[in-house]
Amino acid sequence: MIMNWMHRPGRSLLVLVAALGGCGPQEYDPHVPIGVHAAAIRSVGCLDLGAAVAPDPRIPRDELLLSLRVGNRCTEPAAFDASAIRIVAQTVAGESVRLDFVDPRREIGPKHLDASVLAKESIALGGDVPADRLVEICFDLRAIVPDDPGPPPEPLCLRRSEEGWAP
Amino acid sequence: MGTVRGAVVAAVVLAGLSVAPAALASHSCQEVSDIVGRQKCSHYGSLWSTEDAIPITFGVGARYLTFAPAGHVFRGTLGKKPDLTSFEYNGSSLGDVPLGAGGIGFRATGYLLPGLYVGIEYGFAMGRNERASFSAGGASFQSTPKLIDTASFGGGALAGLRLPLGLLSARAEISLGGESVNLFQSVAKGARASDGVDVGAAAWAIVPRAAVDLWVTPWMTVSGTYGRNLLDHGSQIASLFLTWHGRSYDGNYFF
Numbered sequence: 001m002i003m004n005w006m007h008r009p010g011r012s013l014l015v016l017v018a019a020l021g022g023c024g025p026q027e028y029d030p031h032v033p034i035g036v037h038a039a040a041i042r043s044v045g046c047l048d049l050g051a052a053v054a055p056d057p058r059i060p061r062d063e064l065l066l067s068l069r070v071g072n073r074c075t076e077p078a079a080f081d082a083s084a085i086r087i088v089a090q091t092v093a094g095e096s097v098r099l100d101f102v103d104p105r106r107e108i109g110p111k112h113l114d115a116s117v118l119a120k121e122s123i124a125l126g127g128d129v130p131a132d133r134l135v136e137i138c139f140d141l142r143a144i145v146p147d148d149p150g151p152p153p154e155p156l157c158l159r160r161s162e163e164g165w166a167p
Numbered sequence: 168m169g170t171v172r173g174a175v176v177a178a179v180v181l182a183g184l185s186v187a188p189a190a191l192a193s194h195s196c197q198e199v200s201d202i203v204g205r206q207k208c209s210h211y212g213s214l215w216s217t218e219d220a221i222p223i224t225f226g227v228g229a230r231y232l233t234f235a236p237a238g239h240v241f242r243g244t245l246g247k248k249p250d251l252t253s254f255e256y257n258g259s260s261l262g263d264v265p266l267g268a269g270g271i272g273f274r275a276t277g278y279l280l281p282g283l284y285v286g287i288e289y290g291f292a293m294g295r296n297e298r299a300s301f302s303a304g305g306a307s308f309q310s311t312p313k314l315i316d317t318a319s320f321g322g323g324a325l326a327g328l329r330l331p332l333g334l335l336s337a338r339a340e341i342s343l344g345g346e347s348v349n350l351f352q353s354v355a356k357g358a359r360a361s362d363g364v365d366v367g368a369a370a371w372a373i374v375p376r377a378a379v380d381l382w383v384t385p386w387m388t389v390s391g392t393y394g395r396n397l398l399d400h401g402s403q404i405a406s407l408f409l410t411w412h413g414r415s416y417d418g419n420y421f422f
Contacts, residue, residue: 025215025415027385058202065202070215075333075385076419077217104204107211111218115415116385119215123203 028071028118035120036069039167042153045145046074047113051156053125053137053165062130063102064137064165070119077112082121084110084143090136091129099127099137110146135160220414222278226390228408230272230290232319233265234348235401236368241350243366245359254356256303258368261296265401266348268294268319272406278417282329288342289322290406296350306356311363313351321346323372329380331419338378342394346372346402373397374404385415 028034028048034041036050043049048071056065072078087099101108102124113119125137138157158165196208203211213219236258245252270292276284294317300309310316323344330337347369354364376394383389388410396402 024386025220056202058200058205075416102204103211105210107203111212111216114215114217114220114385115419117215117415119212120201121203121211122201123211 025114026118026120028073028116030071030073034069034071034118036067037167040156040158042141042156044141044153045148045150046072046078047080047145048073049141049144049156051139051158053158055131059102059124061132063124063126064131066123066125068119068121068123070113072113072115072117075115077114079110079146080113080119081110081144081146083108086140087125088138088140089127089129089134091133092135097127097129099125102126137165217414217418220418222418223413224276224284224286224410224417226274226408226410228272228390228406229269230292230404230406231267231269232292232321232346232404233267233402234319234346235265235399236261237263237401238399239368239370241366241368243354243364245354245356245361245364252356252359254304254306254354256306256308260301260303260308261298266294266296266317266350268292268317268348270319272408274325274408276325281418283326284329285324285326287322287324288344290320292319293317306354308366309353311351311353313363316351318349319346321372329417331416334382336380336388336417338380340376340378342372342374342376344372345369346396370399370402372399372402380410382416386412388412
């Protein structure tokens, strides 16, 4: 009787721990590549932000898919507002056009990136000009960390070449 | 003691039932896309934002406890139902040296406020505690030669405060619950005798504890704790726990 009483709750908790441990955030190590070109990474406060864009068969052809990577170097949460990124593209005709996140559910907004965590998000970019008419995309990251006292980061610009979009 | 044991079991099972559906639901969902706005099971920030991290912890570890027998009534029965012969003795018959046992513990906590958590815990332990033979209440008692002759179960509700100190954190907590101890003894009373009978005692416990955590990953700590039962100063407990945290570094002071 003693053994039965001991086993049931104990086993349930172990299963629960294993289930919860199987899925979760990814730890950020600044020395490990995060899946974007090293020149396409900017640092703001505790955050390292990297970006890559490419066409993707899962989205309309006139859009591009942004692979956003944000790592938190600090051991405490850091404020991060992706909706504050300003995206300006250059067309083949030399015009400047604004691109926006395709966010049908209005999910993108201010959040805190958990301590020592790497955020990975895939977000479609759309605008008034089809993606195949664009030659350069620049991300203005000055406002992604609210109230950051540090110097503003350089814009992160990607240019289209035969190999794809690269810094 | 049936009340104490029942309350502990109920608390653990209730906690398990309250969390399990969410875990099972997330496990059963099949994600269809990683693109924001097209995801079925998750959403923007769900895997990395502090706002989406649930401030809970689950721990498992080793624990060692002592139980001072003096002042507690140990009870048992001889024979089979319905023809049972009951017996009891005062724990002081076992001597002044506390009974010791080592085993495994489990705990689950959740943060209500930055640095303030509540939770439940449960544990069992086993050991050997040979004692001199004695007689009490018309029965005689003797230790058995078994390698393990002591089993202990305990648990309760707890509340605590956490102070983050970089890669370390210090905690002070208090646990309200109970602990039971069963000894496997040879017993003889009248014409009846047995080479092995469970003889048990139980007690309520109010245990203030100090703990130190070392972060080994952003979501995992190794913790050492020590506590002493305020209701019974001979009863102490020390443990070494591995704990998984829903928030990295438990959000420090962030909520």
